Amino acid sequence: xxxxxxxxxxxTFLFAVIVLLGSLGTWYxxxxxxxxxxxxxxxxxxxxxxxxxxxxxxxxxxxxxxVLLFESNLVKQEKNMTEIGEPEATQQLxxxxxxxxxxxDSSRIQLFTKQLTKISDVNMQAIVRKNAQVKKTADxxxxxxxxxxxxCSLVAFSFIINFPRTISEPIQQLTEGLHEITRxxxxxxxxxxxxxxxxxxxxxxxxxxxxxxxxxxSSLARIxxxxxxxxxIINQMNDAIVGLDENNxxxxxxxxxxxxxxxxxHRIIGRYAPDIAMKNDLLRTLLNDEPSxxxxxxxxxxxxxxxxxxxxxxxxxxxxxxxxxxxxxxTPFHDLDQAKTNFIATxxxxxxxxxxxxxxxxxxxxxxxVGALNEEQKNLLTHIRDDxxxxxxxxxxxxxxxxxxxxxxxxxxxxxxxHELVEMSINAVGFxxxxxxxxxxxxxxxxxxxxxxxxxxxxxxxxxxxxxxxxHSPEKSVIKIAAKADEGQKQVEFSVKDEGKGIESxxxxxxxxxxxxVPTNGQSKTGTxxxxxxxxxxxxxxxxxxxVESELGSGSRFWFRLPFA
Numbered sequence: 001x002x003x004x005x006x007x008x009x010x011x012t013f014l015f016a017v018i019v020l021l022g023s024l025g026t027w028y029x030x031x032x033x034x035x036x037x038x039x040x041x042x043x044x045x046x047x048x049x050x051x052x053x054x055x056x057x058x059x060x061x062x063x064x065x066x067v068l069l070f071e072s073n074l075v076k077q078e079k080n081m082t083e084i085g086e087p088e089a090t091q092q093l094x095x096x097x098x099x100x101x102x103x104x105d106s107s108r109i110q111l112f113t114k115q116l117t118k119i120s121d122v123n124m125q126a127i128v129r130k131n132a133q134v135k136k137t138a139d140x141x142x143x144x145x146x147x148x149x150x151x152c153s154l155v156a157f158s159f160i161i162n163f164p165r166t167i168s169e170p171i172q173q174l175t176e177g178l179h180e181i182t183r184x185x186x187x188x189x190x191x192x193x194x195x196x197x198x199x200x201x202x203x204x205x206x207x208x209x210x211x212x213x214x215x216x217x218s219s220l221a222r223i224x225x226x227x228x229x230x231x232x233i234i235n236q237m238n239d240a241i242v243g244l245d246e247n248n249x250x251x252x253x254x255x256x257x258x259x260x261x262x263x264x265x266h267r268i269i270g271r272y273a274p275d276i277a278m279k280n281d282l283l284r285t286l287l288n289d290e291p292s293x294x295x296x297x298x299x300x301x302x303x304x305x306x307x308x309x310x311x312x313x314x315x316x317x318x319x320x321x322x323x324x325x326x327x328x329x330x331t332p333f334h335d336l337d338q339a340k341t342n343f344i345a346t347x348x349x350x351x352x353x354x355x356x357x358x359x360x361x362x363x364x365x366x367x368x369x370v371g372a373l374n375e376e377q378k379n380l381l382t383h384i385r386d387d388x389x390x391x392x393x394x395x396x397x398x399x400x401x402x403x404x405x406x407x408x409x410x411x412x413x414x415x416x417x418x419h420e421l422v423e424m425s426i427n428a429v430g431f432x433x434x435x436x437x438x439x440x441x442x443x444x445x446x447x448x449x450x451x452x453x454x455x456x457x458x459x460x461x462x463x464x465x466x467x468x469x470x471x472h473s474p475e476k477s478v479i480k481i482a483a484k485a486d487e488g489q490k491q492v493e494f495s496v497k498d499e500g501k502g503i504e505s506x507x508x509x510x511x512x513x514x515x516x517x518v519p520t521n522g523q524s525k526t527g528t529x530x531x532x533x534x535x536x537x538x539x540x541x542x543x544x545x546x547x548v549e550s551e552l553g554s555g556s557r558f559w560f561r562l563p564f565a
Contacts, residue, residue, distance in 0.1 A: 010159055017152045024144060043123040043130070046086070049077040050120045057112055067101065077119070083126045089118040170198035177205055186213035240307070240327035242286060246320055248273045260298060260327065285309075286325045295330060305331040358388050411541060415450040415565035416458065418483045418492055424455075425462040426481065429470060436475045440466075443482040451492050451562040453542055458562065461535040461546075462494060465558045468531070469498035472556075486561070491544075495559035503550040511548055512536040535560075 052073045056066045074090075074097060081087045093115040100108045173190050180188035186209050190202040231252065234241055240257035244250060250273050258265045261283055268276055277284035282298065286309060295306040307327040314322040362385050365373070373381070426440055433440055451458075469479045480497040503511065503518055510516045517529040539546040539560045550556035 013155065017148075021145070021148060021152075024141075024148070043083070043127045046077060046080055046082075046123045047120060049073045049080070050116050050123075053077075053112070053116055057109055057116075060109070062104070070097065083122045086119055086122045089115045089122065093119070170202065174201065174205060177209070181209060181212065186210075238329060240329075242273075242283075242325045243322065244273055244325070245322045248287070250276070251322065257327065286327070296327070298327075303331075305329060307331075355388055355391050359385070362388065411454045411457070413452055413454055413542065416453045416455050417450050418448045418494070419444055421451075421453070421455065421459055421462060422481055422483065422494070424459045425466055428459075428463050429466045432467070433470050433479070436470060436473070438470055438473055438475070439478045441478050441480045443480065445484065448483055448485055448492060450565040452565045453544075453562050454538075457538045458542070461538055461560060462496070464531045464535050465496040468558070469496050469500070469556075472500035473498045474500070485564075489561070490564045491561040492564070493559055493561045495557055497555060497557040499555045502552045502554050502556055503548070504552050508548060508550060512546070 053070050056062075056070045059066065074094060077090055078094065081090055093112060096108050096111040096115065099105070100112070170190075177188050177190050188209055189206045234252065234254045237254060238256070240260050241252075241254045242250065242257050242261075243252040250268050250271055253261075253263070253265055253268065255265070261280060263276070263280065263283070273283065273287055277287050282296075285296065289311065295308050298305055298307055306329075308330055310326045310328060312324045312326070313320055314324060362381055366378075366381055366385075422442065422444060426442070430440070466479070466481070473479060477499040479499075481495070482497070483492055483494050485492050507518050511518070512532050512535075516533075536546050539562070542562060544560055544562040546558075546560040548556060548558050
C-alpha cells in the first residue's frame with residue numbers, strides 16, 4: 001500500500017473516531033437533558049404548587065388573598081397533571097375546595113391535606129423512578145464511552161508504535177546513503193524492499209548512485225581536460241572576459257581583461273567582485289547591469305581604444321548560476337565610423353552648393369520672362385525640382401547627423417515662446433497640409449511659459465513631427481498640435497497627434513533608431529529614416545525628453561518636453 005494511502009486511512013480512522021465520540025456524546029447529553037427537563041417540568045413544579053397550597057392551609061387565615069393564592073396554585077396544578085393517579089387527586093381537591101369556598105367548613109381542610117399528600121406522593125415517586133432512569137442512561141453512556149475510548153486508544157497506541165517506524169527507518173537509511181554519497185562513496189546502495197513511495201525513492205537513489213559512480217570513473221579526466229582547454233581558449237581570445245558566479249565572486253579572468261583592468265589574476269580569483277570594484281572604476285562599470293548607451297573609451301595597446309560591454313547570464317535550466325562579462329574591442333570599427341562620418345559631412349557640405357545652384361536655375365527656367373515652356377517641359381522641371389528638394393533635404397539631414405555623431409551639436413539656447421515655435425513650424429508645412437485637405441487643429445493655452453531651447457533645431461523637430469503626420473494621415477483628416485505646461489516638472493510638452501493607421505507595439509521601441517523605418521506593407525518608403533533619430537539627439541542635447549504613443553488603428557501622438565526658461 002502506498003504511503004499516502006496509509007496516511008489517508010489513518011487520518012480517516014481518527015476522523016471517524018472523533019465524529020463517533022462527538023455524535024454519541026451529543027446524543028446522550030441531549031437525552032439526559034430532556035429527561036432532567038421532564039422531571040423538572042412534570043414533577044418538581046407540581047410539588048412547588050402543593051407546597052404553596054400547604055402554606056395557605058398551615059396559616060389557616062383564609063383571607064381573600066389566601067383563597068386567591070390557593071385557587072391560583074390549584075389552577076396551575078390542574079394544567080400540569082402528568083402522572084397516574086394525579087388527575088383523580090387533583091379533581092377531588094378541586095371538589096373539596098369549591099365546597100369549602102361556599103360553606104367555609106373547617107372539616108374539609110383535612111380532606112385538602114389528604115389530597116395534597118396524595119399528589120405529593122405521586123410526584124415524589126415519579127421523581128425517584130425517573131431519576132433511576134436517568135442514572136441508568138448515564139451508566140449506559142459511561143459504559144459505551146469507556147468501551148469506545150478503550151478500542152480507539154488501543155488502535156491509536158498501535159498506530160503510534162508502528163507508524164513512525166514505517167517512516168523513520170527508510171529515512172534513516174536514506175540519510176546514511178546520502179552521507180556516503182557526500183564522502184564520494186558512489187558504490188553505496190539502499191536495500192529498502194517496499195512498494196510505497198519509499199521504495200520508489202530507494203530505487204531512484206540507487207540509480208543516482210549508479211550514474212554518479214559511472215560518471216566519476218569515466219568523465220573526471222575528460223572534465224579536467226575540457227576545463228584546461230576552455231581556459232586556454234579564453235586566454236587566447238581578443239576580447240576581455242570576466243566570469244562571475246551567482247554570488248558575484250570572480251571565477252576566471254583572461255589575460256587581456258587582467259591587463260585592461262590592471263589586476264593580478266592570481267590575487268583576485270575567488271574574491272568578491274564588488275569589493276575589488278571599490279578601488280577599480282572600470283570593473284565597477286562592468287559589474288553594472290545597466291547597458292552602456294555609448295562605447296567605453298579605455299586606454300589600451302598604447303592608444304585610446306573603444307569597447308562595448310556584453311553580459312551573458314549563465315543558467316542551469318531556470319536557475320541563475322553566474323554571468324560572463326565580455327569587453328569587445330571595436331576600435332577598428334569606431335575608426336571606420338569616424339571616417340564615414342567625416343566623409344558624409346564633407347560630401348553633404350559639398351553637395352549643398354551645387355544643389356542650391358540647380359534649384360536657382362530651375363527657378364529661372366520656370367520664370368516665363370525667360371521663355372515659355374510647354375506642358376511636358378513643365379512636368380520635367382517639376383520632377384527635377386522635387387528631386388533637388390529631396391536631395392537637399394537628405395544632405396541637410398546627413399549634415400545634422402554628422403553633428404550628432406561627432407558630438408558637435410551647436411546650440412543657441414534662448415528663451416523661446418511656445419506660440420512662436422508652433423507658428424514657425426505650421427507656416428513651414430501649411431502648404432503641404434492644404435494640398436491633402438488636412439486641417440491643423442491648434443490647442444495652445446494663452447499663458448504658456450517660455451522654454452529654454454534652440455529655436456531653429458526645436459522648430460525643425462516639430463516640423464519633422466508635422467511632416468511625418470501629414471505624410472501618414474488620410475486626406476481630409478485632422479492633425480492636432482498641442483502644448484501644455486507641467487508646473488510640477490517645470491516643463492512644457494509639445495505634441496502632434498494624427499489620425500493615421502498607427503504603429504505596432506513591436507516597432508515603437510525602435511522608432512527613434514537611425515535608418516529605421518516602419519514597414520509599409522509593400523508601399524514605397526520615403527525619407528532616410530534619420531529624421532526621428534536626429535530629433536531625439538536635438539531634444540536630448542537640450543535636456544529634454546521625447547517619445548511616442550501609438551496603437552495600431554488609432555493614429556500616433558509624438559511629443560517632446562523642454563524645461564522652462
